[in-house]
Structures are given as C-alpha cells and as structure tokens.
Amino acid sequence: MKIKNDSLLLKIVFYNDIAIILTSIMITMVLTAITFKDMEDKVINEARNKIVLLSKGYQGYLNKARDDAFQVSRSIGEDVGTYQQIADTIKEELNKKNFKNYYDSVVTIVSESGEVLGEAGNKSILQTLTSNNTGLLLKNITKKEYEDTGYYLVKLNNDIYARIAVPYYHNNQKNYLVVTAPIDFALLQSLKNFLELSHRDRIFLLIENEFDKGDLNLEKGEVFLNKKVYDDLKLREYKFYYKNKDINNKPYYMALYTLTNYNNEYIGSFGVAISKEPMIKTKAMAAIFITILVIIVTIVSSTITSKIFRKLLEPLSNIADIADRVSGGEYDVEIPIEGSGELRTLSNSFKKMLIEIVSTQKTLKNKNEKLQENLERIDAIDKLLIGIHIEEDTSSTVKDLISAFTSEIGLGYSRAMFFRYSREKDYLIGEYTSINSIIKDQKDDILKERESCNGFGFQVEDIQELITFMKIPFKDSNLLSRALMERKIIYHNDKGYKYDLGNDLLKSLGLNNFLIFPIYNKNRYSGVILVDYYTRDRVISLEEVELLNLLSMNISVRMQNKILEEDRIDNERVQTIEKIAERFLSVRGDTLKRILEILESGETSDKIRENLEVLKPDLEKIERENCTLKAYSKIRESTFQPLSLDSLVLDAIEKIKEQIEGQGITLSLFTNYSGKILGDAYSLKKAIVEIIENACDALKRSNQENKKINITISKDRKIEKIKIEIVDNGIGMTPMQLKNIYEPFISYKENTPGLGLSFVYKIVKEHMGVIKFFSKYNHGTEVKITLNSYKEENL
Incomplete structure (x- = not known):
C-alpha cells in the first residue's frame, strides 16, 4: 500500500518518532542527572567524612601523646638525677614508645613559677620555652579549652607545633612536663594511612594561606587560598571548609580542617584532596553508554511503530506520560506491561530501570540515615563524656547515663534499667529506671496499633517499682552477670524472654532488641544498664555497639583514675597524720619533766612514790594515745x-x-x-x-x-x-x-x-x-x- 506524503498515518508516525526521540532524551537527561548527582554527592560525602575522621584521628594522636607523657613521667624514679637528666630520660622513653612520632619533639620540664628546669629533643626548637613565655604556657593550660582538649597549638619558625602539658611531681615538688610535638610530614602520612586514602587522593598542611607540606605537587610557601577564603578562615567562621580546586590541571574536591592557636587565631589547616578523575571518567562512560542505549531503543521503537502503530499508539502514549512523571521526580508509579515485541521489552526495561533507581535511592537514603544516626550517637557520646563526672558513689554517673540512653537527642533507646552490684550480698540489685519521653507520650496510640501491648501500662508506668524488687544472682549463667564479669556489652536483636536474664520478672517486661551495658573499673564492679527498643522497630547495629564499647571503656578508665586519685589523697592524709603523730608524741615533755623533778628532789622513796601516783592517770593517757597514733601513722x-x-x-x-x-x-x-x-x-x-x-x-x-x-x-x-x-x-x-x-x-x-x-x-x-x-x-x-x-x- 502506497502512503501519500500528506498521509495522516505518516504524519502520526513522524510525530510519534519525534515524541519517542524526545522522550528518550528526557529519560537520558533524568538518568544522567541522577547518576552524575549521585557521583558528585559520593565525592563530597567522602571528602566530608574523611576530614571529620582526620580531625578525630589528629585529636586522638595528641591525646595519645598526652597519655604517653603522663605514663612515662609516672615511671621515672626519684633517683634519676638532675632535671636535665630527667628530661633526657623522658625523651628517650618517648622515642622508645614511638620513634617516628617523638623523634622531632622536645621535652621540657617547667616549674610552677615558670622556670625552665630541663629540656631535651630537636635542637632546632630547643629554648622556644623560656622564662619569658612560660607564663603564657601556665596560663593556657589552666583554661577550660585546654582541659577539654589537652593541648594547644603554637606557630614557631613558620611551623606549627602542639604543646602538651601534664603535671609532674619530683621530690614532692609539682612541676609540669611539656611535650612540644611538630605537625610534620610523618604525622600527615600517619593520618593518611588512618584515613585509608586512595593513591589518587592527597593530604596536606597549610600554614596561614600557603602550602607547607604534603603529597600535593606544590612548592612550599606557594599561595594556596585566595584572599576571601583566607579572610573567612581568619574570622573563624568555619571549622571545616570545602571547595573544588584544580591543581596541576587535575581536578580535586578539597576539605579543610582549620587549626587555631592559644588565642583562637587561625594559623593553618589540615587538608584532604579527593581526586575527581575517576568520577569524570565514569561520567563520560555512563553518558556514552546511556546515549548509545537511547539511540538503539529509539531506532528499534521507530521501526516497529511504523508497522504496528495502531496497536502501539496507546501504549506509547502511556509510556510517554509515565516518562514525564518520572522526569518530574515522581518515582512511585505503576508501569503497565502492554503491547508486544520490542515495545513490551521497552516497557519492561523502563520498569526495571525505574525499580533500580528507586532501589538505589532507598539504599542511599538508608545508608545516609544510618550514617546520620551514628554521627548523632558520636555527638551524644562526646557531650556525655564532657558532661559526666565520676563521683565517689556512682549514682549520679548512672543517672546521667540512663538519661542519655533514653533521650531522643542522645542515644534514643526506649527504656533503661540500672542494676547495682552489691559486694556484700553478691547480687545485682535493681535501682533506677528511665523511660523515653516519646514512649510515654505515644502510649495511647501504641495501645491502639498493637494488640500485643496489653501489658504496656505496668511495663512502663510501674517499671521503677518492679525494678526495685528485682535481685539477680551474680553468676555467669545469666546474661546481666556475664556482661559485668566479662566486661563487655552483650546484645540481642530478639525478644528478652528467650534468654536467661537472672530473674523471671524481667521476662514479663516485654524486652525487645535489648543491650546490656557494664559499668566497672579495674578492681571493682559497679553494675549494669539494661536498655531496649521497646515497641520500636529498630535493631541494634554492630556500629552502635562499638561506639558504646568506647563509652564503656572511657567510663571504666575515668572510674579507675578516680580511685587512684582517692588513694593518692589517702596517702597524703597518712603523711599528714604521721607529722601530727610526731607532734603528739613530742608534747609529752611536761610530764617527763615533772617525773625527773620528782626523782631528783632528794625526798624519801615513799614521798617519791606518792608523787608518781599522782601522775599515773597522765601516764596511762599518754600510753593509750601513743599506741593509737603509732598504729595509725607507722607504715x-x-x-x-x-x-x-x-x-x-x-x-x-x-x-x-x-x-x-x-x-x-x-x-x-x-x-x-x-x-x-x-x-x-x-x-x-x-x-x-x-x-x-x-x-x-x-x-x-x-x-x-x-x-x-x-x-x-x-x-x-x-x-x-x-x-x-x-x-x-x-x-x-x-x-x-x-x-x-x-x-x-x-x-x-x-x-x-x-x-x-x-x-x-x-x-x-x-x-x-x-x-x-x-x-x-x-x-x-x-x-x-x-x-x-x-x-x-x-x-
């Protein structure tokens, strides 16, 4: 059959081909935009994650240096010699601990009055602490910011150094041990290994707005930041700063972590440069692949449409309509499978691509939500550690912990229950509880939605009263005792009644997805905190358990340090009592003097015996006091x-x-x-x-x-x-x-x-x-x- 040039069918086929082409182009643009946006977001998120991780690794390095200085200073005996010999010995011990980290550092011993008593280390920065500026050091280490961080930064000879100071006692004289550690290339390489950067990514250090060191192919002293960015950083508007930058014709996405000195003035930045070359290559390959795919689909569809147009006209219209909706961001659509042959294949392919896009978006969203949850947990744990204070009894510490566990701006658990370990009875005894405010507020809604929550009332409202009646034998046969004995977190994403918790009442509380958090120190058990996701569709992840393990170990160390501090105070008290005992013993001179006067008086023995009888109560009193004081004071x-x-x-x-x-x-x-x-x-x-x-x-x-x-x-x-x-x-x-x-x-x-x-x-x-x-x-x-x-x- 001959088709005229002005045939409506030919025009329809022509315009339909145009519609197919346009639709394909739109789909290509949507897919390309989504793909490219995901690639860009991946690079940005990687840079941001790496720079945040770098800041924590850097702070961890300085905290480790502070701990090393503290431990080494405590291991030096009183018989080492002069302060200079002590400084040399401490430097040598630090080098043994980590030669690479401490080789270029300087160890300085400073008195409370600011006098430099001894110094050892890198000759190029020796004598940077003098009697003229140690007053600044002593002032800085008493600031609250120093107590929170344990160090402050200084700029010396166009290099950045960290000053770390810890108290050091020698012959009962309080001094300060100061470690001046350089921010050098070795530290950068250590941080790079910690971040697990790829061979294309770079790490570097800026001094002011100039490149100082790192593995970027730049000269030392080369201007790196423009004036506007540098001025913004000097105004301390950013802790982290991000920007795209080409270096030697290679594209990077830069993330900067700003460094400030003791006056909170900007002195430099750590930087991570994530290479964009793999992303650009992937973009090109994806664009070529999508373009070829669309061209093939368009040609095939146009050929088939010209032969069986009448059957395919309606399905193509539907597909075009769906494509418009997808291009507008509406992915929750139902794609009907109509027609036959390549058109049916096209419909299936489009449906599969749409499912893949939705699945990818959900996966990314879930990962982002999980990452956000972990970041929030890290932030909550950081704030908790800053605000928590270890007292002689742990009740205030426990109350802070269980409040943080059940706070939505904290760790977000539903319920928390504390069981104190009684050494006297060898039992875990229930004491405190805390309920998430959302659980309380949504009580009625939960009862309507969940028929299985018939016991909700007593499981929340009466839980404090129930807990105080609970006693759990301290045996490894039950999970709560085992967590404390083994000093580790035990968790199960399951119903609590399936496990031996040591008390049958616990099985009636509706435990779901629960975790047991031990509280202990080196020599003593304090108790456990039992938390769960009661009535909430959440599971306990390995990541949050690892974060809570860090919290548990930190609290354990703090409690042990508290005991060590109490022991130190007890020793000081004993020393004070020794001196007081000596004073008590020395003031007995009057009685002894009177005895000598009686014996030398030349009177008769009966008279002497009579006078001594008068002194007998005083002598008995002295004897009793001496026995008590000697027993208490002598070691x-x-x-x-x-x-x-x-x-x-x-x-x-x-x-x-x-x-x-x-x-x-x-x-x-x-x-x-x-x-x-x-x-x-x-x-x-x-x-x-x-x-x-x-x-x-x-x-x-x-x-x-x-x-x-x-x-x-x-x-x-x-x-x-x-x-x-x-x-x-x-x-x-x-x-x-x-x-x-x-x-x-x-x-x-x-x-x-x-x-x-x-x-x-x-x-x-x-x-x-x-x-x-x-x-x-x-x-x-x-x-x-x-x-x-x-x-x-x-x-």
Whole structure:
C-alpha cells in the first residue's frame, strides 16, 4: 500500500518518532542527572567524612601523646638525677614508645613559677620555652579549652607545633612536663594511612594561606587560598571548609580542617584532596553508554511503530506520560506491561530501570540515615563524656547515663534499667529506671496499633517499682552477670524472654532488641544498664555497639583514675597524720619533766612514790594515745595468709576481757562458721578490738541495766561472703556523729585522738571488705563487716 506524503498515518508516525526521540532524551537527561548527582554527592560525602575522621584521628594522636607523657613521667624514679637528666630520660622513653612520632619533639620540664628546669629533643626548637613565655604556657593550660582538649597549638619558625602539658611531681615538688610535638610530614602520612586514602587522593598542611607540606605537587610557601577564603578562615567562621580546586590541571574536591592557636587565631589547616578523575571518567562512560542505549531503543521503537502503530499508539502514549512523571521526580508509579515485541521489552526495561533507581535511592537514603544516626550517637557520646563526672558513689554517673540512653537527642533507646552490684550480698540489685519521653507520650496510640501491648501500662508506668524488687544472682549463667564479669556489652536483636536474664520478672517486661551495658573499673564492679527498643522497630547495629564499647571503656578508665586519685589523697592524709603523730608524741615533755623533778628532789622513796601516783592517770593517757597514733601513722607491710576467723575473734575478746571485768557488761559470741579468710592477723584483730572497745565505752556511758555486747559470725549459704556483726545496747550515736564516723581526729570521747574508726575503715578496705554502722541515739549501735571467704584460688 502506497502512503501519500500528506498521509495522516505518516504524519502520526513522524510525530510519534519525534515524541519517542524526545522522550528518550528526557529519560537520558533524568538518568544522567541522577547518576552524575549521585557521583558528585559520593565525592563530597567522602571528602566530608574523611576530614571529620582526620580531625578525630589528629585529636586522638595528641591525646595519645598526652597519655604517653603522663605514663612515662609516672615511671621515672626519684633517683634519676638532675632535671636535665630527667628530661633526657623522658625523651628517650618517648622515642622508645614511638620513634617516628617523638623523634622531632622536645621535652621540657617547667616549674610552677615558670622556670625552665630541663629540656631535651630537636635542637632546632630547643629554648622556644623560656622564662619569658612560660607564663603564657601556665596560663593556657589552666583554661577550660585546654582541659577539654589537652593541648594547644603554637606557630614557631613558620611551623606549627602542639604543646602538651601534664603535671609532674619530683621530690614532692609539682612541676609540669611539656611535650612540644611538630605537625610534620610523618604525622600527615600517619593520618593518611588512618584515613585509608586512595593513591589518587592527597593530604596536606597549610600554614596561614600557603602550602607547607604534603603529597600535593606544590612548592612550599606557594599561595594556596585566595584572599576571601583566607579572610573567612581568619574570622573563624568555619571549622571545616570545602571547595573544588584544580591543581596541576587535575581536578580535586578539597576539605579543610582549620587549626587555631592559644588565642583562637587561625594559623593553618589540615587538608584532604579527593581526586575527581575517576568520577569524570565514569561520567563520560555512563553518558556514552546511556546515549548509545537511547539511540538503539529509539531506532528499534521507530521501526516497529511504523508497522504496528495502531496497536502501539496507546501504549506509547502511556509510556510517554509515565516518562514525564518520572522526569518530574515522581518515582512511585505503576508501569503497565502492554503491547508486544520490542515495545513490551521497552516497557519492561523502563520498569526495571525505574525499580533500580528507586532501589538505589532507598539504599542511599538508608545508608545516609544510618550514617546520620551514628554521627548523632558520636555527638551524644562526646557531650556525655564532657558532661559526666565520676563521683565517689556512682549514682549520679548512672543517672546521667540512663538519661542519655533514653533521650531522643542522645542515644534514643526506649527504656533503661540500672542494676547495682552489691559486694556484700553478691547480687545485682535493681535501682533506677528511665523511660523515653516519646514512649510515654505515644502510649495511647501504641495501645491502639498493637494488640500485643496489653501489658504496656505496668511495663512502663510501674517499671521503677518492679525494678526495685528485682535481685539477680551474680553468676555467669545469666546474661546481666556475664556482661559485668566479662566486661563487655552483650546484645540481642530478639525478644528478652528467650534468654536467661537472672530473674523471671524481667521476662514479663516485654524486652525487645535489648543491650546490656557494664559499668566497672579495674578492681571493682559497679553494675549494669539494661536498655531496649521497646515497641520500636529498630535493631541494634554492630556500629552502635562499638561506639558504646568506647563509652564503656572511657567510663571504666575515668572510674579507675578516680580511685587512684582517692588513694593518692589517702596517702597524703597518712603523711599528714604521721607529722601530727610526731607532734603528739613530742608534747609529752611536761610530764617527763615533772617525773625527773620528782626523782631528783632528794625526798624519801615513799614521798617519791606518792608523787608518781599522782601522775599515773597522765601516764596511762599518754600510753593509750601513743599506741593509737603509732598504729595509725607507722607504715607496716601487711602479711595476708589464711586465718581462722573464729579464733581471731576469740583472741580479740580475750584481750578486751580485762577492761570489762566488774563493769556489768555481758559479752557473747555466736558463730556458725569455722572456716578461714585471707587476711592480715595483726591489723584485723586490732580493728575488731577497736570496735569492741568502742562498744564497751558506749555501754559505760549508758544507763542500761542489762549491758551486753553480742558478736555473731555467719556465712551466707548462697554466696562466698562472711559476716561479722557486733551489736551493743549502749548510748548509740547521733546522725551527725554517724556521718563523720570515719573522719580522723574527730572524737566525742575525752582523752582520745579520734583515730580508731578511721583506722578500722582503712583495714577493712585493705581486705576488700565492706563495713557499715547502724546506730540510733540511746538505742545502741550495730556494726556489720562483710569479708570474702577464703578459697585456694585466692592465693
């Protein structure tokens, strides 16, 4: 059949071919734009991730240097020699730790008055700390910014150095150990390896607005930043700065991390340059491939359309309409499969491409959301670590933690429950809970949507009351105890009732996707925090567990440092008490002088004996005070060995019997334990004697007719703990006396120095035990001591 030039069919075919071509071009443009945009975003995100990671790696390097300086300074003995020799020794030890990092650094010892006492290291920067500028150093290290970071930066001889200062004590004299570390090429290479940059990517350092060092092919001192960017950086408007830049005809996407000195003035930048060459090549290949694909599809479609146009006209119209919607960004469309042959293939191909685009977008969106969640967690953990303070008891620390765990601007968990470890009972005991505010606010909606949440009310509203009734045996058979024993986080993306948590009540709380966070230090367990995603469709990822592991280890280190600080204070207190003891012993001169005067008076022996009898109470008082002060002040090395506890207590009772004879006091001993403990016999016996003497004194001052002291020794059947209870019905103590009971030199009895119970507390603590006082005025006192039972493996 001959078709006329003005045939409507020919015109329709012609215009239809034009429509197919235009549609194909539009699809090509959309796909190309999306693909190119994703490529650009990938490069930008990579640069931003790398520069953020670089900043953390750089800060980690300086924090490591501070830790190394602190550890090395503590390992130097008092007998090293002069301060210069000490500086040389510390420099040598730092070089042993990491020769590459510390070879060009300088170690300086500075006194509290700003005097440079010794210095060792790189000769080119020696004597940069002088008596003229150490005052600036001392001022900077007292700033809050220094406490947060642990270092500050200075620019010396057109190079950037980090000053890291830690306290250093030598012969009881406080000084400062200052490490001046250069930001050099070795550090850049170390950061590059840390960032895992490709062979095309570059890392570099700028001093002011000039290139200083790195693996860019630029000359040192070459101007790198234009005046506007440099002025912006000097005004401290950016912590990170990003821009495209061609270097030696090679395109890069630059990310800068600004560096400021102690005056918060801009002095330079770290830079990461991500190469755009692979992206450009990929763009070209993708453009060629898409163009060829569209041309092929257009030719095939046009040929088929001219033969079977009537059948394909409607499907092509539908495809064109769908293409317009897709080009407008509407991807949630249904593509009907119509027609046959190549048109059907075209429809299927278009549908597959659209599915792939949607899938890619969802994947990228999920990854971005996960990355954003992790970044938010990192930020929340950073803020938490900055704001958290380790106190003597961990309750405030725990409350801060569980609040952060359940805060939507924190870690975002639904519920948090704290179980404290009791050394006395060897149990995990429920104490605190915290609920996410969103869970509380959405209670009614959740009840409507989830028929399975019938127990929601008591699982949220009554959880605090339930937790306080829970006790979990400290055994590795349950997950909570195991997490604390193994000092690691345990988590399961599953229902909690499937696991042994140590208490059946926990199985009724609807635990879902739960995590157990241990709180501990080197020598002591504090407890665990149990968190979950209750009624929330979230899973616990390995990334968030790794972040929480860092938080757990950081808290553990802080708690251990707190204990070390307390031990240091105790040692200082002992030294102070030693000096006070010497003063107490030295003031006995008056009594001795009077004795000499009596002996030299030449009077008869009867008269001398009569005068000495007058001094007898004073001499007995001096003898008692001297015994107490010597026992407390003298440093005696304890000898721990297996002891029979009931025999030790009987010896203590035997020693005290002479004091209670004729006083109307009944002393009784009850025991159901004849085993052993590991301890120092001398100090432990003295502690028990001191407690019984206090009980006797309280009974002497009491108006009770039936005065008695009951001593009980017992062992818990379930745990390896021995309890000693000493109960009297004496005069008791007031709340203020009970509060200050362990403070030295506070006494409510005449002629006593007030060191006895402080001494007792010290002894029990050395035996890893617990001592508690319960008393009410005019109702008596109860003393409970808990010690560990002896086992062969304790040795």
